[in-house]
Amino acid sequence: MNLFDTTQLGLQSAISGAGMRQATIAGNISNANTPGYQRKDVDFHTTLRAALASDAPMEAVKTAAFSPATATTGPMRADGNGVDIDVESATMAANALEYETLVSVARGRTDVLRSAMGVA
Amino acid sequence: MSLFDAIDTAASGLSAERMRMDVTAENLANAQTTRGADGQPYRRKVVVLQEAVPSNFGSTLRGAMKGTNTTGVRVAEIAQDATPNRLVYDPGHPDADPRGYVSMPNVQPVTEMVDLISASRGYEANVTVMQTSKQMFSKTLEILR
Numbered sequence: 001m002n003l004f005d006t007t008q009l010g011l012q013s014a015i016s017g018a019g020m021r022q023a024t025i026a027g028n029i030s031n032a033n034t035p036g037y038q039r040k041d042v043d044f045h046t047t048l049r050a051a052l053a054s055d056a057p058m059e060a061v062k063t064a065a066f067s068p069a070t071a072t073t074g075p076m077r078a079d080g081n082g083v084d085i086d087v088e089s090a091t092m093a094a095n096a097l098e099y100e101t102l103v104s105v106a107r108g109r110t111d112v113l114r115s116a117m118g119v120a
Numbered sequence: 121m122s123l124f125d126a127i128d129t130a131a132s133g134l135s136a137e138r139m140r141m142d143v144t145a146e147n148l149a150n151a152q153t154t155r156g157a158d159g160q161p162y163r164r165k166v167v168v169l170q171e172a173v174p175s176n177f178g179s180t181l182r183g184a185m186k187g188t189n190t191t192g193v194r195v196a197e198i199a200q201d202a203t204p205n206r207l208v209y210d211p212g213h214p215d216a217d218p219r220g221y222v223s224m225p226n227v228q229p230v231t232e233m234v235d236l237i238s239a240s241r242g243y244e245a246n247v248t249v250m251q252t253s254k255q256m257f258s259k260t261l262e263i264l265r
Contacts, residue, residue, distance in 0.1 A: 015260075019123050022256060026126040026249045027171075027191035030133025033140070033242055034169040034193055085245055096252045100259045107263050 002058070003113070009061045010052060011106040017044025017066045018099040024068045025092045028083050035079040039088070040068040123260070126253040132172065132192030133246035139195050140167045140239040144232050151227040154215040161215075162225040163200045170196035201226055 004012075021042040031037040044066045051060035075082050143165050153162035172194035203226040211220030 019126075019256070022123060022253055023126040023129060026129040026133075026246075026253065029245050029249050030129050030136065030193040031169070031171050031191065032133075032245065033137075033238065034171055037171050040191070085241075089245065089248065092249065092252055096256055099256050103259050103263060110263065 006052070006058045006061060008106065008109055009058060010048060011102055011109070013051075013061055013064050014044065014048055015099065015102050015106065017042060017048065018095055018102060020044070020066055020068070021095050022092065022099065025088055025095065028088050029085065029092070031081075032083045032085050032088070033081070035081060036075075037080075038075070038082040039071045039073075039084075041071060041091075042066050042068050123253050123257045127250055129192040130246045130249040130253065132194060133249070134243060136167075136169055136193045136195055137239045137243040137246060139198075140169075141236065141243070143167050143198060144236045144239060147227050148229065148232050151225055151229060151232075153225055154213070154222060161205050161223045162227070163205075164203070164225060164227045166199050166201050168196045168199050169193055 021044065024040050024042050028037075028039045047064055047066055048061070051057065051064040054060040071082060073082060076084060147164050150156075150162040156162045170193070171191050205226050206224040207221045208224050209220055210216055210222045213222040216222045
């Protein structure tokens, strides 16, 4: 019997993925004027979905690791830069909302645990 | 990689954009300078940006251990624009050549204004990243309350 179930571990993993994605988007925006820079992104959704669908979801979610991947869409501008600042801003806003949603859900679930333990 | 890395990265972007703005200001201020430090007309300076890893201890260690790291930006060099100087006919100018032409700096005010707007927008974008990351981080702290 585990204190934290697969959903809670999945939430933790998703929070760290969204945090990594935020740092990656920050890198894209800071390099919006760097010649030859290609945008990077973290696809934590696919990794996590595969982990949750596997035979031993709890172990798979615990060991799920994310890493930033460089986009292969090619340069957008004459100087070889592939960052569209509008796309990055929109992605960052969406990612921040997702992160806050994940944190709220994780918080709600730990609150349930706390009241079960009689601490809250 | 953590949210603090996002803040470090945005900070590297802020300092790079500020450097671009400083150099643009220098170019505009010297748009009519016919005698630079070497006695030659002023030459336009350009900031060369390069992708870089923030050089703090934490991210360097993590990068070495996991092989992944955030990418910030850094000023690789401040280069000189190779465009030839503008020749202006002004025989009365003390720096005029025997034919009456003065070699003026290769600074185009319109280009500088465009660079200034671009640097300013880039700066704002990095500030937004910093604010969003800060907001996300304080949201995380709520779990502990």
